[in-house]
Amino acid sequence: MQYANAYQESKRYAIESLSKGEVVVKLFEEATKQLKMAIIFTEREENVKAFNAIGKCQKIISSLNLSLDMQYPISIELNEMYGFIHTKLGEVAVTRDLQLMNDIWSLISDLKDSFKEAEKMNKQTAPRGL
Structure with a gap:
């Protein structure tokens, strides 16, 4: 039991030590993972598992949306x-349209890559303290 607590504590510390940009990238990574799982489950006709994975992906997208600072023009576009x-995730949860799932996966993956690149650029320009 002590090892489980140590693992949870180290996991919590690792998450808390991430920058805001890194957290956003991690969320996008999890969203793409959940949607890819939904695609696989749909192909296997495991509809309940697919529905649940899509729901998790929707929650992540909602969290990203709620975290936007709407004083910036880019936030309006991201919103x-x-x-x-x-909306499209809700549609695929009902229709199980594999082509639309793949299209949404590509869109989320592109957003993830964009945020990953922006975070990399931000780290390169950030001042280094002593």
Whole structure:
């Protein structure tokens, strides 16, 4: 039991030590993972598991949307994009349209890559303390 607590504590510390940009990238990574699982489950006709994975992906997209600081113009655009993705995820949860799932996966993956690149650029320009 002590090892489980140590593991949970180290996991919590690892998450807390991430920058905001790294957290966003991790969320996108989890969203793409959940949607890929939904695609696999749909192909296997495991519809309940697919539905649950899509729901998890929707929750992540909602969390990303709620975290936006709307004073920036890019946040308004991201709000619209997240809203579109969330709506389409709801659609695929009902229709189980594999092509649409793959299209949404590509869109989320592209957003993840963009945020990953932005975080990398931000780290390169951030001042280094002593």
